[in-house]
Amino acid sequence: xxxxxxxxxxxxxxxxxxxxxxxxxxxxxxxxxxxxxxxxxxxxxxxxxxxxxxxxxxxxxxxxxxxxxxxxxxxxxxxxxxxxxxxxxxxxxxxxxxxxxxxxxxxxxxxxxxxxxxxxxxxxxxxxxxxxxxxxxxxxxxxxxxxxxxxxxxxxxxxxxxxxxxxxxxxxxxxxxxxxxxxxxxxxxxxxxxxxxxxxxxxxxxxxxxxxxxxxxxxxxxxxxxxxxxxxxxxxxxxxxxxxxxxxxxxxxxxxxxxxxxxxxxxxxxxxxxxxxxxxxxxxxxxxxxxxxxxxxxxxxxxxxxxxxxxxxxxxxxxxxxxxxxxxxxxxxxxxxxxxxxxxxxxxxxxxxxxxxxxxxxxxxxxxxxxxxxxxxxxxxxxxxxxxxxxxxxxxxxxxxxxxxxxxxxxxxxxxxxxxxxxxxxxxxxxxxxxxxxxxxxxxxxxxxxxxxxxxxxxxxxxx
Amino acid sequence: xxxxxxxxxxxxxxxxxxxxxxxxxxxxxxxxxxxxxxxxxxxxxxxxxxxxxxxxxxxxxxxxxxxxxxxxxxxxxxxxxxxxxxxxxxxxxxxxxxxxxxxxxxxxxxxxxxxxxxxxxxxxxxxxxxxxxxxxxxxxxxxxxxxxxxxxxxxxxxxxxxxxxxxxxxxxxxxxxxxxxxxxxxxxxxxxxxxxxxxxxxxxxxxxxxxxxxxxxxxxxxxxxxxxxxxxxxxxxxxxxxxxxxxxxxxxxxxxxxxxxxxxxxxxxxxxxxxxxxxxxxxxxxxxxxxxxxxxxxxxxxxxxxxxxxxxxxxxxxxxxxxxxxxxxxxxxxxxxxxxxxxxxxxxxxxxxxxxxxxxxxxxxxxxxxxxxxxxxxxxxxxxxxxxxxxxxxxxxxxxxxxxxxxxxxxxxxxxxxxxxxxxxxxxxxxxxxxxxxxxxxxxxxxxxxxxxxxxxxxxxxxx
Numbered sequence: 001x002x003x004x005x006x007x008x009x010x011x012x013x014x015x016x017x018x019x020x021x022x023x024x025x026x027x028x029x030x031x032x033x034x035x036x037x038x039x040x041x042x043x044x045x046x047x048x049x050x051x052x053x054x055x056x057x058x059x060x061x062x063x064x065x066x067x068x069x070x071x072x073x074x075x076x077x078x079x080x081x082x083x084x085x086x087x088x089x090x091x092x093x094x095x096x097x098x099x100x101x102x103x104x105x106x107x108x109x110x111x112x113x114x115x116x117x118x119x120x121x122x123x124x125x126x127x128x129x130x131x132x133x134x135x136x137x138x139x140x141x142x143x144x145x146x147x148x149x150x151x152x153x154x155x156x157x158x159x160x161x162x163x164x165x166x167x168x169x170x171x172x173x174x175x176x177x178x179x180x181x182x183x184x185x186x187x188x189x190x191x192x193x194x195x196x197x198x199x200x201x202x203x204x205x206x207x208x209x210x211x212x213x214x215x216x217x218x219x220x221x222x223x224x225x226x227x228x229x230x231x232x233x234x235x236x237x238x239x240x241x242x243x244x245x246x247x248x249x250x251x252x253x254x255x256x257x258x259x260x261x262x263x264x265x266x267x268x269x270x271x272x273x274x275x276x277x278x279x280x281x282x283x284x285x286x287x288x289x290x291x292x293x294x295x296x297x298x299x300x301x302x303x304x305x306x307x308x309x310x311x312x313x314x315x316x317x318x319x320x321x322x323x324x325x326x327x328x329x330x331x332x333x334x335x336x337x338x339x340x341x342x343x344x345x346x347x348x349x350x351x352x353x354x355x356x357x358x359x360x361x362x363x364x365x366x367x368x369x370x371x372x373x374x375x376x377x378x379x380x381x382x383x384x385x386x387x388x389x390x391x392x393x394x395x396x397x398x399x400x401x402x403x404x405x406x407x408x409x410x411x412x413x414x415x416x417x418x419x420x421x422x423x424x425x426x427x428x429x430x431x432x433x434x435x436x437x438x439x440x441x442x443x444x445x446x447x448x449x450x451x452x453x454x455x456x457x458x459x460x461x462x463x464x
Numbered sequence: 465x466x467x468x469x470x471x472x473x474x475x476x477x478x479x480x481x482x483x484x485x486x487x488x489x490x491x492x493x494x495x496x497x498x499x500x501x502x503x504x505x506x507x508x509x510x511x512x513x514x515x516x517x518x519x520x521x522x523x524x525x526x527x528x529x530x531x532x533x534x535x536x537x538x539x540x541x542x543x544x545x546x547x548x549x550x551x552x553x554x555x556x557x558x559x560x561x562x563x564x565x566x567x568x569x570x571x572x573x574x575x576x577x578x579x580x581x582x583x584x585x586x587x588x589x590x591x592x593x594x595x596x597x598x599x600x601x602x603x604x605x606x607x608x609x610x611x612x613x614x615x616x617x618x619x620x621x622x623x624x625x626x627x628x629x630x631x632x633x634x635x636x637x638x639x640x641x642x643x644x645x646x647x648x649x650x651x652x653x654x655x656x657x658x659x660x661x662x663x664x665x666x667x668x669x670x671x672x673x674x675x676x677x678x679x680x681x682x683x684x685x686x687x688x689x690x691x692x693x694x695x696x697x698x699x700x701x702x703x704x705x706x707x708x709x710x711x712x713x714x715x716x717x718x719x720x721x722x723x724x725x726x727x728x729x730x731x732x733x734x735x736x737x738x739x740x741x742x743x744x745x746x747x748x749x750x751x752x753x754x755x756x757x758x759x760x761x762x763x764x765x766x767x768x769x770x771x772x773x774x775x776x777x778x779x780x781x782x783x784x785x786x787x788x789x790x791x792x793x794x795x796x797x798x799x800x801x802x803x804x805x806x807x808x809x810x811x812x813x814x815x816x817x818x819x820x821x822x823x824x825x826x827x828x829x830x831x832x833x834x835x836x837x838x839x840x841x842x843x844x845x846x847x848x849x850x851x852x853x854x855x856x857x858x859x860x861x862x863x864x865x866x867x868x869x870x871x872x873x874x875x876x877x878x879x880x881x882x883x884x885x886x887x888x889x890x891x892x893x894x895x896x897x898x899x900x901x902x903x904x905x906x907x908x909x910x911x912x913x914x915x916x917x918x919x920x921x922x923x924x925x926x927x928x
Contacts, residue, residue: 107707107816130711150656161654163663164628179907182881183900188812189844190625191881192614192667193888194896194926195908199627199663203656220713243571247594249684249751251715287713294755348652352571380653417646417655424657432658436647443643443915444659450914451907462658 002088005045008062012048015058020049031091034078035139036342036427041084044071044091051096053170053178053212060210061176063090067454072206074115074145079344080425082149082205086460094212095142101125109218110167110187115144115211131218134159137421138327144211150203152421154254154326157379158285159219161421163202170213171201174452179209187215200447205423206458208451222285224292225253227319228310230302231277235259235362237305238278239355242378244301246351251295254283255379259362262329262373269332270325275308281326283319333373333386340388345404347411348382348420357414358383361407368399382420424462432463466552469509472526476512479522484513484560495555498542499603500806500891505548508535508555515560517634517642517676524674525640527554531918536670538579538609543808544889546613546669550924558676559606565589573682574631574651579608579675595682598623601885602791608675614667616885618718618790621843622749623683625885627666634677635665638916643673651679664911669887670922672915686749688756689717691783692774694766695741699723699826701769702742703819706842708765710815715759718747719843723826726793726837733796734789739772745790797837797850804852809868811875812846812884821878822847825871832863846884888926896927
């Protein structure tokens with residue numbers, strides 16, 4: 001441990017109590033990594049487990065005075081190393097802040113949550129209200145962490161990403177002060193007052209402050225829903241069907257693509273027997289069965305694009321089984337190679353460029369003899385290639401990184417972005433400059449410096 | 465003219481040509497005021513009419529070197545004095561930048577526009593594409609100006625405000641550099657790359673830079689639509705119907721409230737014969753008539769809340785006549801007092817607090833014997849009181865300001881905001897601190913300083 005951090009341990013203990021300050025190696029290891037195994041963690045010097053916003057504020061103040069780096073940590077479900085430690089410093093988990101789900105306003109469709117609350121916990125809690133929180137990145141992540149990462153997922157095509165579903169944030173800033181991004185208590189559907197600070201913190205990946213409360217927008221739970229699968233002879237047919245469906249303004253709730261490799265992997269992993277072809281999974285939400293039928297009717301565009309007859313699931317159990325398989329796509333892809341870890345890409349392009357981008361990406365995989373599964377939130381133009389890799393194999397990793405690099409450049413040249421939903425973290429830092437240009441990144445750095453002049457908040461993430 | 469500005473005139477002329485640099489009093493007067501007559505303008509020292517982004521960049525650089533204040537000017541349709549001049553300085557209109565509507569991507573539902581393009585011009589231009597831009601603040605404003613003001617209006621309940629409908633912005637910053645808020649060319653539906661700079665500029669009211677291009681999100685034009693009017697015995701009945709309709713997840717496209725005073729004013733001004741009661745106007749959008757009928761069916765909640773039978777308009781002409789009357793509500797309210805000018809409020813509250821907030825506001829009007837019409841985008845909890853006033857009457861203005869002050873405090877104590885869509889401008893500056901608290905405003909000021917260290921961009925607006 002660096003002498004600087006060491007000299008502050010007694011201060012942390014005075015603020016939090018001895019039990020909430022841990023220098024044990026096993027605990028530090030637990031708080032050092034996220035889902036993406038490919039970021040070699042540096043253990044944080046100490047892990048702090050505060051139970052109140054006041055405590056977080058007090059320890060952050062100590063760190064700011066001493067210029068000690070802070071890594072905020074949530075459920076550790078990120079995929080780009082946003083919460084790994086890169087240097088000696090303090091890891092702060094906000095998951096023990098008391099409060100959980102607070103301030104549920106059913107009539108206004110909003111709820112406030114503390115960092116301990118995950119999306120599944122929230123949806124279980126409000127199950128009987130007729131409301132739900134739609135953003136679903138797959139992992140059962142902390143909702144405050146989802147704000148920090150700008151998460152989205154399968155439902156975003158209809159309900160938007162975190163950015164569209166947060167009304168207010170409470171944030172502990174680098175100097176320990178507590179900011180309410182829209183003022184304390186404000187939770188209107190819209191406002192034109194002052195700068196949009198809420199959106200500034202969404203996707204800031206812990207570099208501007210620690211999110212300690214989020215006021216979320218809820219949606220009416222659909223009274224009727226149905227899931228359909230459709231298989232296609234080619235990737236282009238499948239993707240073109242998605243594009244045409246969106247153009248017909250069908251408000252599909254989910255529209256997910258799985259390539260032949262991914263379907264085969266899911267068949268093995270989730271014991272299914274789907275046709276191993278490019279496949280689209282659609283979910284329709286409505287307030288009654290007529291409405292769902294009305295939407296589903298429009299999807300004859302799939303047949304026009306040589307799609308198979310729809311395989312329908314209307315029973316809840318059957319639908320949940322299919323989406324569980326989709327959510328496990330990552331693990332299914334890893335299971336294609338025993339003992340492998342995951343390397344995941346995350347580009348997003350305008351939907352008109354989606355078919356050619358995926359086709360070129362598959363060609364590249366084939367040319368390189370790489371085994372990769374493609375799965376994506378194609379209604380948003382966002383798709384992932386999941387590559388099961390052996391990190392020790394330097395030659396293979398070189399090929400994988402070159403493949404990923406070409407994929408990002410392909411997306412950028414198609415008016416796309418290097419990350420649709422995983423964030424920049426550590427892994428995408430070089431691409432941020434390519435995507436935004438030097439002026440854009442400079443403005444981000446100027447904002448960072450204005451809010452965190454000592455650079456203590458999650459240093460080495462997003463940009464360097 | 466201040467010697468400082470005077471010394472730069474030749475530089476401006478060298479950059480723009482003599483015709484684009486105007487010191488004529490009539491021109492300066494034209495660029496000195498917005499729709500709200502109650503802000504006594506100070507004429508800008510000079511009006512600049514650049515025709516390219518490069519020219520804007522060059523003149524801004526001169527101003528930055530000399531620390532000359534800049535007021536960006538659009539169509540002048542704002543209501544809070546955001547584009548009035550407060551001191552000697554330069555007014556820059558970006559309306560002459562060449563380009564107009566550029567880069568229409570029908571398949572991706574997006575289009576790029578220069579500041580000269582108004583929302584009606586855009587919608588006329590894309591009429592045959594099957595797409596439309598939904599944000600409709602009433603006035604035929606510049607779309608880039610609508611970004612700067614964070615405009616919304618009648619359609620926001622279904623389609624969102626500007627914040628939800630902009631994919632990228634080109635901005636000339638205070639040092640003359642040109643920022644693309646999401647990188648040059650990026651126009652995906654979503655991204656998790658870096659800070660959300662686009663949202664930072666939306667609603668920044670010219671204080672962080674001059675918006676010179678906006679990439680907007682378009683929506684499929686509804687194939688079927690219908691408008692219905694419903695009258696209620698009380699304000700509470702009308703508003704409760706709105707709340708219950710939203711809770712049933714009916715995706716109404718517009719849900720507007722007019723009080724008895726406003727309906728009476730519209731009857732006179734727009735030659736209608738509507739029942740002079742609290743009234744709701746609803747618009748339904750669907751891809752076919754079944755879908756519209758399905759939505760409309762749900763609105764039996766109005767009958768349960770003692771609403772009248774629906775008066776339907778399905779013919780385009782009839783619908784347009786009704787919405788024209790709604791859009792002219794402001795002028796109709798002014799016409800209640802010959803020669804009066806308008807004083808408009810703009811609070812927004814959570815919908816559960818809407819009925820009591822409006823009822824208390826009407827009581828306050830009655831107690832003060834003030835004539836004010838209430839009209840609002842009640843699906844978003846946002847309503848306006850339009851007061852026709854004589855500004856010379858100091859005693860009356862004192863009462864009006866005290867009324868407005870109480871209304872803002874009432875909204876803030878109901879978890880609301882002082883401005884739903886008009887912005888802070890000059891008129892709402894004191895309330896920004898009340899709403900956000902000192903830390904929130906300080907963070908905004910820190911960001912402002914980081915982007916505009918010399919404080920030249922629209923000084924005296926949003927905060928001081």
